[in-house]
Amino acid sequence: MQVFAVDGLPEIRAGDDIARLIADQVDLEAGDVVCVASTIVSKAEGRTADYDDFPAGERAQQIAERVSERAGEQKDPRFAQAVIEASDELLTDDPIMLAVTPFGHVTVNAGIDRSNIPDADMLLLPEDPSASARRLHEALGVPVIVTDTSGRPFRHGQRGVAIGWAGLPAARDWRGEHDREGKELEATVQAVVDELAAAANLVTGEGDGGLPVAVIRDWDFGDHAGSDELFRSDDEDLIRDPLREYYARD
Missing domain, CATH: 3.90.1660.10 (CofE-like domain)
Incomplete structure (x- = not known):
């Protein structure tokens, strides 16, 4: 696949039409995925x-x-x-x-x-990043991921993650497929929107680069089931209750 940043975008202000600004700078193709930094979505939505x-x-x-x-x-x-x-x-x-x-x-x-x-x-952050992504997806006609940078438990450094998406599933669900030995996969769900967000972050960068949008081209979801389960619910999360108990005791 190809990943490239979109040049030429201005400083975004409240009320700006991000979709039009993106379309003015790049000719999108069928199958493209547009990754948009949450910062410019928030600015356009007046979240300062x-x-x-x-x-x-x-x-x-x-x-x-x-x-x-x-x-x-x-x-x-x-x-x-x-x-x-x-x-x-x-x-x-x-x-x-x-x-x-x-x-x-x-x-x-x-x-x-x-x-x-x-x-x-x-x-x-945007109030509802997936709703923001849906509006951009409808205007641009291609899948859209709203991204942010986030730290990682047990590791130094930050990476790009998806906080909203539209036009594609959040994950490839490999459960029910088989490995090379014919063993059925029971747990593998690949968070592709996070992986694409991280790839976009490699070219948009941090700091003063001023490149808040990236296009991912020639990437294929493949013949897999899709899943929109990205954020763990409270009752599925093994970490939240121990944290609550620890801080309540402290």
């Missing part, structure tokens, strides 16, 4: 915010005090308040705020960004 929008409550002040002491520098409790309000739940609040977003993604600081945001302090 300032610290003063989030007066800090007692819990936010306590979190900021603990983190400030640990880090050796003052942390703004209004940021902690923003994370609390952008989350359905905080699984941990020390040493990191590990948040469950309303759409099911689990990530540090509820995915709130503080980089590359002209005229605002913070950028919140």
Whole structure:
């Protein structure tokens, strides 16, 4: 497959038509998958915010005090308040705020960004990234993945992940297929939207590159069953309850 970044996109502002801007810069082909950074989706949807929008409550002040002491520098409790309000739940609040977003993604600081945001302090994730992806998919006529960068348990470094998608299943479901020895696969479900998001991140990059969109071309889902199960539900997750119990005891 080919993966390439889309050049020439302007700084995105609230109300901008991202689909039109993308279509103006690249001739999409049938079978293409467009990966769009959540940052520009959020900017177009007006998800910028300032610290003063989030007066800090007692819990936010306590979190900021603990983190400030640990880090050796003052942390703004209004940021902690923003994370609390952008989350359905905080699984941990020390040493990191590990948040469950309303759409099911689990990530540090509820995915709130503080980089590359002209005229605002913070950028919140889209309220419903899959709905955002559906609108772009309908306008562009090809599958769309809304991506973000996220840390990885047990590993250093971040990688691109999918937080919303439309026009393709989230995963290839290999269950019921067979290996070379004829053994039936019972558990393998390949999270292709995450893998495509990570591939896109290799060419869009981080920092000041200004390349928030990538196109994946000549990739084929193949003759597999599809699955949209990407975010584990609470009752399937083996990690959340132990975290809750640990922090409740602490």
